[in-house]
Every structure is written in C-alpha cells, then in structure tokens.
Amino acid sequence: MSAGQRHRAAHLGDFTVQPRMLLVTAWALVVGGAGALAALALLRLIGLVTNLVFYGRLSTALVAPGAHHPWWLVLGAPVLGGLVIGVMARFGSEKIRGHGMPEAIEAILTGGSRVAPRVAALKPVSAAISIGTGGPFGAEGPIIMTGGAIGSILAQALHFTATERKTLLVSGAAAGMAATFNSPLAAVLLAVELLLFEWRPRSFVPVVASVAVATVARGFLLGTDPVFPVPTAGIHLTPAVEALCLVSGLTGGALAVAATWLVYRAEDAFARLPFHWMWWPAIGGAIIGVGGLVEPRALGVGYDVIDQLLTGRATLSLIIGILVVKTLIWSLSLGSGTSGGVLAPVFMIGGALGAAEGMLLPQVIPGFWAMMGLAAVVGGVMRSPLTGVVFTLELTHAWPAVLPLLISSTAAYGLSALVLKRSVLTEKIARRGLHLTREYSTDPLETFFAGEVMRPAPRILAAHSLLDDEFLTALGEGRHADQRLFPVTDAAGTLIGVATRRGLFGTATGSGTGTGTGTGTGRASTGRSVTVADATVPAQLVVRPDDTLRRIAYLFAEHEVTSAPVVQDGPSREVLGIITLRHLLTARLHDLTEEHQRERLLTRRRDRGTVVVAGSGRRSAAGPGEGAARPTGSRTAVD
Structure with missing residues (x-):
C-alpha cells in the first residue's frame, strides 16, 4: 500500500470500514421498518388506554382525556397509573423509568449499547399506561428507547462491535422519532446532536437509511401530512419582526431554564422521601390529578392543544392554563421517575408561551409567535438548537419562517448554555456519575502529522557497535542525552529493531533484558564482545511521517507502546525520527494556544500611520533539543 493509500485509509474512521458500513446500513433498513411499526403500536396503545380509562370504550384512536369527567376519575386515574408503573419498574426493569433519552444515552456510554429485551416490551407499555391515564408526557421518549432497544437487540444477535451496536441502536431510535412526527431530518439531527456523539459516515449513513425507511413506512401507516400544518400565505417578515x-x-430560554431547574429540584425532593422509589410515580400521579x-x-399528550396553539385558535384561558399548569405538572411528575417523553410537553409549553407573547407582539400570521416559542423552548430545554428549528419546520411545513425560528432557537440555546451547566437530558447522566460532552470540534490530533512533531535526526545505533565504557558515556552526552529509544540498523543502514537506554546499559552490565552478559567493558564473561545487537529487540511498531497523530495514538494504545521510530516508505526503511507520547501533546498545546492566547495582529505605527501585521508564534511540545517556537500556520518541524 502506498503512502497516499494508507493515509486515505487512515481517514476512513482510522481503519478501512467501507464493507462494514454497508453491512450495518443493510441491517439499519430492517431496523427502520421495525421502528415505524413500533411507533404505530405505541400510539395505538396510548389511544387504547386513554379510551378505556376516560371513555370506557374499546378504541385505539388517539384522543385527549377530555374536560367532562368526574373529579374522582381525573384525580385517581393518574395515581393508579403511577402505581402500575412503579410495580412494573420495581419487578420488571428499572430502565423503564424516565423519559427515554437519558436511558438511551446511558446504554450507549456504559452498557456497550446493550439494551435488555424486556425493556423493549415494558417501555412502551409503561408509557402507554402513564400517558393514557392522564400523564402530561409525550410518546417520543418511549419510542426512542423502544426503537433503540429493537436496534440493540438485533445487533446483539449479530457479530457486531460496540460501535456498530450503537449505530443500530440510534438507527432504531431515530426511526421511531421520524415515524411518530413525520420528521426525518429532525430525527437525524436529534441522533447526531444527542445520541451518536460523532458525525462520521460509518454511523450517519445507516441512521439516514433507517430514518428513510421509517418515514416511507409512516406514509402508508399514518399518512404523509404534517402533524400540525400552519398556513403561511401572506407571511411578511420585516427586520423588526426578526429582531423581536x-x-x-x-x-x-428563560422558561426552559426554569422548567429544567424545576425537574431536578423535584427529583431531589423525591429522593429525600423516606420510602421506596416504587411509590414515587403514584405521588407524581397525584400532582397530575390536581x-x-x-x-x-x-x-x-395534547396534540390537539398544540394544533390550536400553532394555528392561532387557542383562547386566553387555554394559553394561561397550559403555560402554568402544564409546566408545573410535567416538571414535578417527571421528577418522580415515571415513564414519558419530554418533546410533546415542551412543544405545548413553548407554543403557549409564544401564543401569549403573540397577543402583545405584531401580528404576522396566526400561530407565528407560538412557533417561535416552541422552537425556543426546545432549543433551551434540550440544548439542540438545530433540532428545535427543523422539528418546528417539519411539524408545521412553515418553511418561510426558517430564519426567525433559527434566531429564536439559538437565542434560547445561548441563554440556557450561559445559565445552566447541563440540559434536562445530560443532568440525569451527570447525576449517575458519568461525564458527557456534546460539543463537536475537530480533533487536533487529526490535523498534525508525525513528520511535523517527531524528534528529527535521532541518534541511530549500528548493530555491530561495541557496548564499551566509551560508547555508554557518549550516550549520556550531547543533544541526544535525553533520548530513550534508539533505532538500530544493520551494515546497510536498514532498520532491524530498537534498543532502549535501559536495555543498553543493562546488557552492558549483565543485568538487562538483552542477550548479553557483559561486564561493563564491552566483553561478556565468555570472552565474546557485547554489541548493540545484544540489546536490540524487534520494533513492535513503526510509523510513517504522513500518519496523523490520531492514528498514532490508536496504534500506541493497540500495541501498548509509548514511542516508535518514524521511517520513510521504501525498502531501505530510512529512519527519519522518533515519536513519543509527549509529541502527541503538540496538537493539544496548539489547540489550547489558539483558544486562550490573545494577541493583536494589526498594529499602527504612529509615526508613519501605516498598518503592520505583527508576527505570532506557537510553541511546540518538544522538549530540550527538540525545538522551540514555530510561526503560526507553519508545518515545519524544528529541531
């Protein structure tokens, strides 16, 4: 393989992955179809429970609990539902507690993307009971967990890596989301922003394939119309509207911060209760009933209310009732550990806030400000601004409103990031002792090559050199005094192995790991001369100057070494340098310098009135004798 071919292969996920990616994509198509069926089954199950509890009839139509029921039913149904969920969680699986996405994230982070089959069965049932008995939750969180469980279970039955299991888990989760809301692009963005923790072909392609199948299947199962269509005829956006x-x-964003804070204060309060968590959902149910x-x-779920808000048909009493009551019962009951999603409640709360603001702000089209509020609260609660924008667009098909939605969602996201350390999703992960970052950036190890940071022109030893006192003394002097690994070549200058400083001295004195039993004078007790060859071992790893530091870090970990010779391509295997773990810090140091070092590059000479570009430099991570400073943008190694 040529250097260029090897370099290209290294950048395809660090190793050649195309055949595996195609295989995972093929299975993701199956997961997409299964995820769509699971979404349909969950919606039908929610409708069935709602009709049985509140209307006493057998029907799977998705209906609201309604406003004309006896007080004891409104108060008692959520409590009974909470009791059932507590028992299911206690004796079935604790993983059914919560709103789905943190559980999916935890399975990816700590469980090797393994989800137990019973979770796939119990999660949708528990969610249907929770929502069907009046719980103010959405179906999307449970379907994310259920779809993810389908993908994970399939991957566990195959000979897949943990990364490939993660891809199928996320494919199932995104498929369920796309089928529930007819929102393929938002489902993919949600997968990237919240679940995948990467944006690479090996995972992105299978997820899109799964979402595509689920969306097509949804067209046959539930139709292709937008969930909450908003007519945009006559929309006129002015700079003043966009500023507002x-x-x-x-x-x-402020409402998102308050709701997030309330969720976790409620969770803290439930944790202080003097009895088992199995009873907490029932207490949350009592809050819901009140x-x-x-x-x-x-x-x-409240899809009918969301539709009224987004089309400008909601009354003032409904807006205030949803804004106050929905926010409180959703936040407090979610902290009890019951089963249900966050997106639909966030849609409703955000839409109510925007509708209330729309009574004071200039009229654009009916429901315009409700859309702004919806996107803003989604962006603030979930810390996913692009998902908030695209979700709103795909739910309403109000495509001309893309710029206002982007402004609102990003403003809420920025405020939430400034005020809260973590989102409603990642706070729960942090409370379980896990660290999760959702910031995407270029890995600095991917932007540097070995040839740029290596120790050039190292001390190279000839295999036949005698290990005498003069030789050993020379090793400790000069510019190579701190070198620990020495390439060893034969008479033709070809690399045959490596020797360490410790191994050389140990072999010379008879206490090392080499083959010699020397006496310190370059001669073994048998009279045979001790040479460098006696202390030489095969090189476990050699790297090329065009290998990225990221690839080298992987190779160091794989071979359990901390240094390696850098050799040129070709039969001669000419040694160009030595690279160690310390050299890998060069990229990190450069990244840190660019982020924190402030400097003025344009200065004005007062006497001439001209602008001068001031030079700047970046310091490499090389140690003594391995270089000092090099100018910004320079790709030349300095000795």
Whole structure:
C-alpha cells in the first residue's frame, strides 16, 4: 500500500470500514421498518388506554382525556397509573423509568449499547399506561428507547462491535422519532446532536437509511401530512419582526431554564422521601390529578392543544392554563421517575408561551409567535438548537419562517448554555456519575502529522557497535542525552529493531533484558564482545511521517507502546525520527494556544500611520533539543 493509500485509509474512521458500513446500513433498513411499526403500536396503545380509562370504550384512536369527567376519575386515574408503573419498574426493569433519552444515552456510554429485551416490551407499555391515564408526557421518549432497544437487540444477535451496536441502536431510535412526527431530518439531527456523539459516515449513513425507511413506512401507516400544518400565505417578515424573534428566544430560554431547574429540584425532593422509589410515580400521579382538576386539557399528550396553539385558535384561558399548569405538572411528575417523553410537553409549553407573547407582539400570521416559542423552548430545554428549528419546520411545513425560528432557537440555546451547566437530558447522566460532552470540534490530533512533531535526526545505533565504557558515556552526552529509544540498523543502514537506554546499559552490565552478559567493558564473561545487537529487540511498531497523530495514538494504545521510530516508505526503511507520547501533546498545546492566547495582529505605527501585521508564534511540545517556537500556520518541524 502506498503512502497516499494508507493515509486515505487512515481517514476512513482510522481503519478501512467501507464493507462494514454497508453491512450495518443493510441491517439499519430492517431496523427502520421495525421502528415505524413500533411507533404505530405505541400510539395505538396510548389511544387504547386513554379510551378505556376516560371513555370506557374499546378504541385505539388517539384522543385527549377530555374536560367532562368526574373529579374522582381525573384525580385517581393518574395515581393508579403511577402505581402500575412503579410495580412494573420495581419487578420488571428499572430502565423503564424516565423519559427515554437519558436511558438511551446511558446504554450507549456504559452498557456497550446493550439494551435488555424486556425493556423493549415494558417501555412502551409503561408509557402507554402513564400517558393514557392522564400523564402530561409525550410518546417520543418511549419510542426512542423502544426503537433503540429493537436496534440493540438485533445487533446483539449479530457479530457486531460496540460501535456498530450503537449505530443500530440510534438507527432504531431515530426511526421511531421520524415515524411518530413525520420528521426525518429532525430525527437525524436529534441522533447526531444527542445520541451518536460523532458525525462520521460509518454511523450517519445507516441512521439516514433507517430514518428513510421509517418515514416511507409512516406514509402508508399514518399518512404523509404534517402533524400540525400552519398556513403561511401572506407571511411578511420585516427586520423588526426578526429582531423581536430574539426577544421571543430569550423568554423561551428563560422558561426552559426554569422548567429544567424545576425537574431536578423535584427529583431531589423525591429522593429525600423516606420510602421506596416504587411509590414515587403514584405521588407524581397525584400532582397530575390536581393539575387536571384545574386545567383538564393539560392532561395527556395534547396534540390537539398544540394544533390550536400553532394555528392561532387557542383562547386566553387555554394559553394561561397550559403555560402554568402544564409546566408545573410535567416538571414535578417527571421528577418522580415515571415513564414519558419530554418533546410533546415542551412543544405545548413553548407554543403557549409564544401564543401569549403573540397577543402583545405584531401580528404576522396566526400561530407565528407560538412557533417561535416552541422552537425556543426546545432549543433551551434540550440544548439542540438545530433540532428545535427543523422539528418546528417539519411539524408545521412553515418553511418561510426558517430564519426567525433559527434566531429564536439559538437565542434560547445561548441563554440556557450561559445559565445552566447541563440540559434536562445530560443532568440525569451527570447525576449517575458519568461525564458527557456534546460539543463537536475537530480533533487536533487529526490535523498534525508525525513528520511535523517527531524528534528529527535521532541518534541511530549500528548493530555491530561495541557496548564499551566509551560508547555508554557518549550516550549520556550531547543533544541526544535525553533520548530513550534508539533505532538500530544493520551494515546497510536498514532498520532491524530498537534498543532502549535501559536495555543498553543493562546488557552492558549483565543485568538487562538483552542477550548479553557483559561486564561493563564491552566483553561478556565468555570472552565474546557485547554489541548493540545484544540489546536490540524487534520494533513492535513503526510509523510513517504522513500518519496523523490520531492514528498514532490508536496504534500506541493497540500495541501498548509509548514511542516508535518514524521511517520513510521504501525498502531501505530510512529512519527519519522518533515519536513519543509527549509529541502527541503538540496538537493539544496548539489547540489550547489558539483558544486562550490573545494577541493583536494589526498594529499602527504612529509615526508613519501605516498598518503592520505583527508576527505570532506557537510553541511546540518538544522538549530540550527538540525545538522551540514555530510561526503560526507553519508545518515545519524544528529541531
């Protein structure tokens, strides 16, 4: 393989992955179809439970609990549902507790993307009971966990790596999301922003394939119309309206911060209760029931209410009731550990906030400000601004509103990031002792090559050199005094192995790991001369100057070494340098310098009135004798 071919292969996920990517994509197509069926089954199951509990009839139509039920039913149904969920979690699987996405993230981070089959069965049932008995939650969180479980179980039955299992898990989760809301692009963005922790072909292609199948299947199962269509005829956006979107975004971000804070204060309060967590969902159900007595339309998924908000048909009493009651019962009951998703409630709360603001702000089209509030609260609660924008667009098909939505969602995201350390999703992960980063950036190890940071022109030893006192003394002097690894060549100058400083001295004195039993004078007790060859071992690893530091870091970990010779391509294997773990820090140091070092590059000479570009430099991570400073942008190694 030529240097160029090897370099290209190294950048395809560090190793050649194309055949595996195609195989995973083929299985992702199956997962996509299964995810769509799971989404349909969950929606039908929610409808069945809702109809049985509140209307006493057998029907799978997705309906709201309604506003004309006896008080004891409104109050008691959520409590009974909470009791059932507590028992299911206690004796079935604790993984059904929560809103789905943190559980999926935890399975990816700590469980090797393994999800137990019973979770795939219990999660949708528990969610249907929770929502069907009046819980103010959405179906998307449970379907994410259920779809992810389908993908994980399939991957566990195949000969797949943990990374490939993760890809199928996320493919199933995104497929369920796309089928639930008819939102393929938002589902893919959600997968990238929240679940994959990477943007690479090996995972992106299978996820898109799965989402595509699920979306097509949804067309046959549930139709292709937008979930909440918003007519945009006559929309006229002015700079003043777009500036006011910033205000809408900031208020949405403030509400997102308050709701997130309330969720985890509620969780802290439940954790202090003196009895088993199995009973907590029932207490959360009592909170839901009390809220339902105040505003019955706050119960259930509330798709009908979201539609009224987004089309400008909501009354003032409904707007205030949802904004206050829905926020409180959703936040407090979610902290009890019951089963249900966060997106639909966030849609409703954000839409209510925007609708309330729309009564004071200039009229654009009916539901315009409700859309702004929806995108803002999604961006602030989930810390996924692009997902908030695209979700709103795909739910409403209000495509001309893309710029205002981007302004609102990003403003809320920025405020949330400034005020809260973590989102409603990652806080739960952090409380379980895990660290999760969702910031995407270029790996600095991927931007440097071995030839740029290596120790050039190292001390190279000839295999036949005698290990006498003069030789050993010379090793400790001069510019190579700190060199620890020495390439060893034969008479033709071809690399045959490596020797360490410790091995050389140990072999010379008879206490090393080499083959010699020398006496320190270059001669063994048998009278045979001790040479460098006696202390030489085969090189476990050699790297090329065009290998990236990221690839070298992987190779160091794989071969359990901390240094390696850098050799040129070709039969001669000419030694160009030595690279060690310390040299890998060069890229990190450069990244740190660019982020924190402030400097003024343009200065003005007062006497001439001309602008001069000031030079700047970056310091390499090389140690003594291995270089000092090099100018920014320079790709030349310095000795």
